[in-house]
Amino acid sequence: MKLTLRIPWVVLSEARQDLVRPHPFAYERVGFFRCRPTGRPDLVVVTGYDVVPDDHYVRDTMAATCIGGDAIRSALQRVLTHKVGQIHVHQHEHRGRPGPSSTDLEDQPRLVKSFRNVDSELPHGFMILSETHAWGSFSLPGLRRLVGLNSISVVSGRVEFL
Amino acid sequence: MSTKYQRQLFLGETSQSIIEWAVIGVVGLGGGGSHIVQQTAHIGFQNYALYDPQTAEDTNLNRLVGATIRDVGREKLKISKRLIRGLQPKAKISANRVRWQEAPEPLMVCDLIFGCADSFQDRDELETFCRRHLIIYIDIGMDIHQVDDEPPRMAGQVILSAPGHACMKCLGFISPEKLAMEAQKYGVAGPRPQVIWPNGILASSAVGLAVDALTGWTRKMRASIYLSYDGNTGFVSEHVLLQYAPKVCQHYPLADAGSPQIRTL
Numbered sequence: 001m002k003l004t005l006r007i008p009w010v011v012l013s014e015a016r017q018d019l020v021r022p023h024p025f026a027y028e029r030v031g032f033f034r035c036r037p038t039g040r041p042d043l044v045v046v047t048g049y050d051v052v053p054d055d056h057y058v059r060d061t062m063a064a065t066c067i068g069g070d071a072i073r074s075a076l077q078r079v080l081t082h083k084v085g086q087i088h089v090h091q092h093e094h095r096g097r098p099g100p101s102s103t104d105l106e107d108q109p110r111l112v113k114s115f116r117n118v119d120s121e122l123p124h125g126f127m128i129l130s131e132t133h134a135w136g137s138f139s140l141p142g143l144r145r146l147v148g149l150n151s152i153s154v155v156s157g158r159v160e161f162l
Numbered sequence: 163m164s165t166k167y168q169r170q171l172f173l174g175e176t177s178q179s180i181i182e183w184a185v186i187g188v189v190g191l192g193g194g195g196s197h198i199v200q201q202t203a204h205i206g207f208q209n210y211a212l213y214d215p216q217t218a219e220d221t222n223l224n225r226l227v228g229a230t231i232r233d234v235g236r237e238k239l240k241i242s243k244r245l246i247r248g249l250q251p252k253a254k255i256s257a258n259r260v261r262w263q264e265a266p267e268p269l270m271v272c273d274l275i276f277g278c279a280d281s282f283q284d285r286d287e288l289e290t291f292c293r294r295h296l297i298i299y300i301d302i303g304m305d306i307h308q309v310d311d312e313p314p315r316m317a318g319q320v321i322l323s324a325p326g327h328a329c330m331k332c333l334g335f336i337s338p339e340k341l342a343m344e345a346q347k348y349g350v351a352g353p354r355p356q357v358i359w360p361n362g363i364l365a366s367s368a369v370g371l372a373v374d375a376l377t378g379w380t381r382k383m384r385a386s387i388y389l390s391y392d393g394n395t396g397f398v399s400e401h402v403l404l405q406y407a408p409k410v411c412q413h414y415p416l417a418d419a420g421s422p423q424i425r426t427l
Contacts, residue, residue, distance in 0.1 A: 004271065006296040008326045008416050009383075036420025038295055040270045045296045045419045083423050155296045157324040157384030158375050159273045161180065 002150035003123075003138050007033070007046040009156035015049045016129070019091040026057045027064035028091070032075050034084040037123055041140055042150070044123045047084060050075070063103050065090065072111070076118050085122035086115045087136070091129040098130040100137075109146060112139045134162045167206055177377040178206060184376050185209040187269045187297075189262050189288060190278035191238040192216070193356050194302045196227035197365030198276050199242045203249040205373065210246065211256040211268035214238040225358035263287065270295050274372055277301045278365075280354075282344050286336050289323050293414035294422075298375055299323040301330065302364040304391065306355040316393025318360050319401070320367045322375065326416050327385040328407035335388070335403075360393045367391075367398055385409070 011033070019029045034048040052071045060066035075086045088111055092098040100108070108126035115124035116139050125146070127136030136149045152162040167178050174180075186207055188195045191214035199212070218226055218233045218241060226238070228245040239257045246253050256268040269275060275297055277288045285301055292299035304318030323329050330336040367389055374380050388401040 008296060008419075010326055011416065034417075036423075038270060038420055040267060043270055043295070045294075047417045047419050083425075153273060153296075155298065155325050157298070157322060157327065157386065158378055159184070159298060160378070161183070 001042050001140070001143070002148050003125075003136070003140065004043050004150045005035075005046065005136070005152045006043070007152060007154050009154050009158070009160075011046055011049050012154050015089060016091065018049070018051050019089070019129070020093070023057060023065075024054060025059055026066070030065055030067060030088060030090045032078070033087040033089055033127075034078065034082065035087055035123055035125075036084060037121075037141065041142065044085070044138070044140075046087070050078065063107075072114070076114065079115055079118045079122065079124075083119070083122065085119075085124045087124065087138075088112075088126040089129060094130055095132045096130060097133045098128040098135050100126075100128060100135060104128070108137070112137075112146070115139070129162075132162070170205070173373065173377045173379045177379065180376050181206050181373070182208045184273045185211065185271050186372070187211040187213070187272035187275035188242075188278065189213045189269075189275065189284075190280070191242045192222065192278065193225040193358065193361040194278035194304075194365050194368075195276065196225075196229070196238070196242060196245070197362050198278065198302075198369060200227050200245050201365065201369045202372075203246040203253070205369070206250070208250055208253045210253060211258070211272055212239055212242055213258045213260065213262040213269075214242075215259050215261055221353070225356055225361055227358075262291075266291065269297075272297055274298045274300065274375060276368060276372070279303070282336055282340050285330065286341065289330055289336075290414070292323065293325055293329065293411075294419055296325045296419055298325070298372075300368045300371055301335075302361075302368045304356070304360045304364060304393070306357075306393075313394070314355075316360055318364045318391035318393065320364050320371065320387070320389040320391070320398075322371050322384070322387040324384065324386045325414075325419070327409070327411060328388075328404075329386070329411045329413050331413045332407050332411055333386065333388050333401070333403055360391060363398065364391055 032050045033046045035044050035046045056071035058066050058068040112124045121141045125138030137146045154160040220234050228241050279285050301321040307315045388404040390401040391398050
């Protein structure tokens with residue numbers, strides 16, 4: 001199974017505007033999409049975006065960006081309070097297909113597992129945007145392994161496929 | 163490379179692959195839906211979710227595109243499938259001879275849904291479904307009214323309802339009053355007058371909006387659209403209420419998309 005993700009254009013724009021802002025010391029910004037399941041297990045809709053505040057980043061010489069416990073706790077709390085899945089997202093400033101780093105592949109599944117521990121009935125995941133494409137890995141209710149993306153539709157009065 | 167679609171290359175370099183990739187839903191395969199099915203098949207759409215529980219009657223033949231006198235008694239679904247297959251033999255068609263509410267799953271994967279429903283209630287439910295699944299909804303419909311000794315008035319609408327933007331309630335097309343009035347008249351309305359040419363105009367406008375929504379060939383970032391058709395003059399124009407519509411829909415907040423959930427108060 002692969003996932004189809006639908007994102008409102010306004011939410012993606014908000015995320016992109018946030019993610020390209022320079023940070024005082026981190027090399028790149030991260031954020032979290034809120035998402036909800038639908039009647040189909042392979043279809044998830046994004047419903048909002050949450051910024052990671054500047055002071056929730058921590059200095060780390062091993063990674064371009066590291067967020068601290070406050071950022072993680074805030075995301076976990078959103079799962080609990082608002083019943084929304086969390087998709088960790090960051091953006092690579094290039095065109096074409098982005099890909100995860102070895103650090104992403106090592107750290108992000110652990111973060112997704114934490115979200116799943118709070119609510120396993122919600123979809124969670126991590127994704128990387130480029131200027132034109134996206135890559136992602138997701139945990140879906142009832143599935144033990146992570147699944148990849150089939151497609152992303154960006155929806156407004158238009159539908160664009162990433 | 164096939165020259166089949168060379169006359170529509172102006173839609174963009176990747177337009178044909180987008181058209182072939184996209185999944186469209188058509189709810190209602192009568193006077194409006196049959197036009198839409200025909201046109202989308204000509205354009206090259208390959209993936210369909212079709213809904214109509216009815217069979218063709220002789221009273222449908224004045225407007226049911228693709229139907230012949232031999233089709234009286236045949237499922238409208240089969241007539242539409244035949245129409246599509248005649249142009250797109252490899253098309254993937256989910257044909258559902260039920261009301262869409264009884265088997266909504268094939269609609270969930272649609273990128274865009276055409277609603278050719280007869281009632282405000284059906285339209286309202288379909289738009290709610292689309293908002294919940296972040297799907298563009300395009301509604302078409304027409305009516306003919308007779309007032310006193312005036313000539314009959316023919317009017318119709320094409321509405322593109324974009325998730326997050328003005329909905330049909332924001333646009334004043336659907337209101338609690340209209341829904342209540344319709345519910346009171348339920349079962350006593352009788353057959354409504356219908357003819358083929360306004361359906362053709364409305365369906366063509368709807369298909370044009372759909373192709374633009376998918377290919378972006380006009381390079382406009384569109385929000386919702388409300389077109390009004392005056393069948394007595396032949397004009398299609400932007401509805402006056404569109405300029406008063408809110409930029410952000412309050413009836414269907416984006417945060418409410420996805421499966422319904424119970425909130426603790």
